[in-house]
Amino acid sequence: MLRRRVIPCLDVANGRVVKGTRFVDLVDEGDPPELAERYAREGADELVFLDIGAAPEGRPTLLDIVERTARRAFIPLTVGGGVRSVDDMRAVLRAGADKVALNTAAVATPGLIADCARVFGDQAVVVAIDARRKGPANAGWEVVVNGGRRPTGLDPIEWAERAASLGAGELLVTSIDRDGTQTGYDTELLAAIVDRVSVPVIASGGASGPDDFVSAVRDGHADAVLAASIFHRRIHSIASVKAAMAAAGLPVRPFPATAA
Amino acid sequence: MTDTVRAGIVDHGAGNLVSIAQALTVVGANVSLVKRPSDVDVVDLLVVPGVGAAAPAMTTLHREGLVDPIRGWIAADRPFLGICLGLQLLFDGSDEDGAQTLGVIPGRTERLVDAPTLPHIGWNQVERRVEHPAFAGIEPDADFYFVHSYAGRPTPAAADVIVADTSHGTAFVSAIARRNLIGVQFHPERSGDDGLRLLANIVDAARSVVRRPPFTLDRVSA
Numbered sequence: 001m002l003r004r005r006v007i008p009c010l011d012v013a014n015g016r017v018v019k020g021t022r023f024v025d026l027v028d029e030g031d032p033p034e035l036a037e038r039y040a041r042e043g044a045d046e047l048v049f050l051d052i053g054a055a056p057e058g059r060p061t062l063l064d065i066v067e068r069t070a071r072r073a074f075i076p077l078t079v080g081g082g083v084r085s086v087d088d089m090r091a092v093l094r095a096g097a098d099k100v101a102l103n104t105a106a107v108a109t110p111g112l113i114a115d116c117a118r119v120f121g122d123q124a125v126v127v128a129i130d131a132r133r134k135g136p137a138n139a140g141w142e143v144v145v146n147g148g149r150r151p152t153g154l155d156p157i158e159w160a161e162r163a164a165s166l167g168a169g170e171l172l173v174t175s176i177d178r179d180g181t182q183t184g185y186d187t188e189l190l191a192a193i194v195d196r197v198s199v200p201v202i203a204s205g206g207a208s209g210p211d212d213f214v215s216a217v218r219d220g221h222a223d224a225v226l227a228a229s230i231f232h233r234r235i236h237s238i239a240s241v242k243a244a245m246a247a248a249g250l251p252v253r254p255f256p257a258t259a260a
Numbered sequence: 261m262t263d264t265v266r267a268g269i270v271d272h273g274a275g276n277l278v279s280i281a282q283a284l285t286v287v288g289a290n291v292s293l294v295k296r297p298s299d300v301d302v303v304d305l306l307v308v309p310g311v312g313a314a315a316p317a318m319t320t321l322h323r324e325g326l327v328d329p330i331r332g333w334i335a336a337d338r339p340f341l342g343i344c345l346g347l348q349l350l351f352d353g354s355d356e357d358g359a360q361t362l363g364v365i366p367g368r369t370e371r372l373v374d375a376p377t378l379p380h381i382g383w384n385q386v387e388r389r390v391e392h393p394a395f396a397g398i399e400p401d402a403d404f405y406f407v408h409s410y411a412g413r414p415t416p417a418a419a420d421v422i423v424a425d426t427s428h429g430t431a432f433v434s435a436i437a438r439r440n441l442i443g444v445q446f447h448p449e450r451s452g453d454d455g456l457r458l459l460a461n462i463v464d465a466a467r468s469v470v471r472r473p474p475f476t477l478d479r480v481s482a
Contacts, residue, residue: 001384001385001427002376002382002383002384003382005383045382045383045405046382070276070278074279074283074452074453074455074456075405095278096278096282098276099407123379123407123409124275124311124407169379169409198377198378199378200377200382223382253383253403
């Protein structure tokens with residue numbers, strides 16, 4: 001049976017893993033290759049590496065650090081940040097990424113999703129959607145790009161459907177409102193998207209503890225759940241998260257019992 | 261004779277070669293890339309990796325003159341590993357884009373049936389139907405990492421190649437073997453310790469094939 005995945009996220013700026021709150025106030029969390037190796041050892045199912053400076057700074061993805069990270073962990077690696085063309089995506093894959101996440105460039109040029117899917121297969125194309133609530137309850141959400149800096153007016157649910165139909169093989173859905181706040185995933189947003197697409201959806205933004213992972217799958221219908229701060233700061237271990245998911249009856253990959 | 265197995269990774273243009281190269285290196289192989297026909301002369305184990313669609317890969321293999329060397333390698337029973345697209349290419353053709361593939365194993369690459377999500381991305385159990393030395397030391401239903409929407413299906417007459425299957429909707433074939441050839445739909449280079457163990461077993465098997473005296477010469481001299 002296909003397992004629900006637990007995915008630590010490495011937000012990388014200036015060659016270091018950092019973590020902020022709602023995409024700002026960044027704190028240093030460590031060396032990307034070292035953290036990647038630690039998470040692989042502790043039972044992570046996959047890693048996401050986001051070069052968070054690339055889009056705002058208008059520069060390409062940092063390939064050398066992608067390659068050093070890919071060499072240290074024998075689990076899948078998705079890389080995002082600064083990919084604007086088929087050639088950019090090829091370079092990132094050749095540096096050791098298994099999948100590439102498109103975000104700002106895909107909103108600007110949706111045809112890029114189809115172009116990349118045609119060349120590398122839809123399974124290699126992840127579309128990352130950063131969404132923010134427009135206001136109080138029931139007002140809906142809005143897609144924000146450029147590292148959370150530029151609102152687009154797009155509805156994330158419609159954008160998710162369009163991205164999947166263009167060839168995205170997976171969606172990474174981040175709630176900016178919840179990012180780094182440890183107040184739980186936006187399960188309403190997740191469920192609204194998952195119920196409209198057939199590709200797998202990764203939940204992101206807001207994990208505070210193991211129960212949030214269970215709720216992202218149960219209430220948000222997510223196929224995979226991503227978190228950063230709680231793992232970087234050893235507030236919770238991957239093993240304890242998976243133990244909670246298994247106890248809730250969710251299928252998870254067996255994990256090392258001794259992982260810290 | 262050297263103990264180091266020389267693994268040649270066929271580069272058909274797209275995708276991540278770093279992971280498979282690094283994984284084979286970690287399990288003790290000496291890794292090189294195969295980009296032209298003469299490159300296969302200096303390797304002991306031929307590896308065709310890759311994800312994505314069959315047609316662009318076949319176009320590259322044809323353009324670089326690698327189709328016949330790969331077919332000849334397999335026909336000579338030399339050690340071969342196909343991963344994901346590298347397994348699918350062994351069949352006669354692919355429904356994904358209508359490409360005609362290598363035709364080494366009778367059967368076709370077909371879309372997964374009744375899958376709750378597509379692509380099939382993530383860790384899933386590889387359930388062995390028969391024992392095979394490549395899986396020595398690995399649990400009979402161990403998890404490996406998949407990322408694909410299509411899988412090869414051997415014809416009923418060729419069903420004896422099936423080593424393992426996996427369920428995502430209707431069960432599909434996730435590992436095949438025939439003599440010194442093995443093909444896996446999952447990614448051992450991205451499947452943690454069990455993936456590395458599988459690669460180590462395959463490299464070890466290639467080492468014993470390399471060490472075996474070339475029996476054709478023995479027969480000639482006898």
